[in-house]
Amino acid sequence: MDKQNFLLRNFSVAMGVVHKLLYRVTNAKLYLCIGIVLCTMTMGFTTYFLRHGLDSNYNRVIKSEGFQGKRSFDIENELFAEAELMSKSSLSTATVVGKVFAPPTVRTKNYMDKIIYNRVGKCGSRSMLSLITRLSSRNNFLFYASPVSNRTRVPLPESIKEVQVINNLPSPSIYSRHIHYLDLFKYGISGVVYINMIRDPIERFSSQYHFLRYGDGIKAQGRRYEPWEGGDKDMDINDCILKNHQLCTAGRLFYVVPYFCGQDFLCHRPSKESLYRAKVHVMENYLVVGYLEDFTGMLQVLEKLLPQFFTGSLKLWKDISADTMINTSTLKKQKINETAYAVLRERMEIEYDFYNFVKTRFRIIKKQMEIFDDDEAL
Template sequence: MLVRTFSYQWILIFVLIVIIFYENTRLNYLEDSSKKLRDTLLKVKTETKSDPLPRHQLRMQSNNDNYVVIYNRVPKTGSTSFVGVVYDLCKKNKYHTLHINITNNMHTLTLPNQIQFIRNISQWDSIKPAFYHGHMAFLDFKKFGLDISPLYINLLRKPLDRFISYYYFLRYGDNFRPHLIRRKHGDTKTFDECINAEQADCDPNNMWLQIPFLCGHDPACWEVGNEWALEEAKRNLQQHYLLVGVTEELSDFILTLQNILPRFFKGAHNIFIHNNKSHLRQTTQKIDPLPETIKKIQKTVVWKMENNLYNYALSQFHAVKKRLINASTQDASQRFFYEKIRPK
């Protein structure tokens, strides 16, 4: 009986030891967890003080600063006036503006240079956000395996107006650099006289420029009168360009960009309207063609195709402009939001 009582006492002592050990372990764990929680809260508080914006806003800000815009400007479409606005704004809106200068006035790059160009633009993070501009044909970044492409924009002009402007520009220059001697300086032959004499300078095939600029680097784009090139230019305009405006509505083009891309164009329209520097380049001397000259040009295949692209771009631009500048009450008040997000 004494042995059994003694055994019970040892069992009780053992149970008490186990309970005490368990309680000590639990207290140590709670104290350690509490310390970790305090450290975490202190860290969060410190990070919050150092961040001027909530983290999701910081991510949005970072994405905005990653923008790259390419304006592959077509010659004699008012591009200098537009780029003047871009340069006026770059310091204020905090982005970089870079001119793309291809040697020998070429509009397409060799394949190695295409790869190098895409690598430069994609990896040159210190220059972002960036606005690139130059007389270069469209280049599809996704063709080279990139998931992210730059934002392309452009301006087109009525093809005959652009052609005549370029004809006289080569002879008389413009008010941007009035003392520069142009290639055809001294040739006083009018555009009408050139057409009647069927000279190379005014060959309607020379109008073939806006189509290849939007079509791209494929050799077929630069084959005069190529129907595939026209359709490819339309496809690229629709699928790859953020906005294509027209020279005749340059003010509305800038106002539309101000609405859809304020990161670059905030305040652009006011500068364009009130700053004389924005209206830089006008051909010094230009004579309007005779009606019979216009009719002769408009019978050509190239004019019809170039005009087809221009009208397509004009209709696309008007559709965008209608919902922004001349917006209905429904469009002006449009918002979007997310709901029914699962799992909770």
């Protein structure tokens, strides 16, 4: 037993004996005063002995490891370098020269190896699908595009089945479906990365309004799943808005936010609560959410954040964009006049709040990654 430990143990025993003697003192004030003094002395002596004991051990390490004559800063650097080297082995905790270092975060082979793209309708999703399909063969990953396209809200049993599909996909893979946000953590799934892209709300609504009626360059017919009533199919979009037709009212205009809010009932109706939850999910659970008006910027960000999947995406898009945009462009789009636009803008206040939030966040991400537009780089 070394000298410091011997003195510390005997000092502690002595303090215990004195404490028992003082317990017999009947004068409470005197007992309190003496007790405070003894406590102070105990803490002081304990700190002194512990410090000298650790310093002695540290000095022995310095001598035994050949660190004599070196500055303390250099010694600490060497110790941490050795700890980092040991942490790369299979050890869960590395003990280096008397100091314990917590293991670093381990990036397993599944690190950001599974991506969920719960694509929003008429927000460039088919252009992105075309791009990802080609990239999957070039970059050697699996792309799973769900055959289900018209069920964005799913009951619990179906949610569980969909989560099982996602969980069973091999790595690396990208999963895609028109579906509102699924809280995978609730189902015990972790390590999955969400991405998405949105669009100016009125432009998105106009594109969908005409797409459901007339289709696009790929298929020149409407995509509505139920028969049209009366003259609804050929109704002018301005008349739909100004006459307050049910197809152009607030309930039908609340479209993008639910994709990020989730499957809960409160996400089905426009409210401050649904908007707030959507923003929280974007901040906490989405790696990045871009917007269609800056599609190439989105590809630049994805190339840097997820190179395993999106390396070469920008060049590929330049090669295929002309044909892709012709094929996916909505047919017979009518222009929204100023009066109808103003009415629609007011009805879509929550959608625009969310859109502007996403735009601001995406621009910050681009700036952090030193991705600038041509005019910004000047």
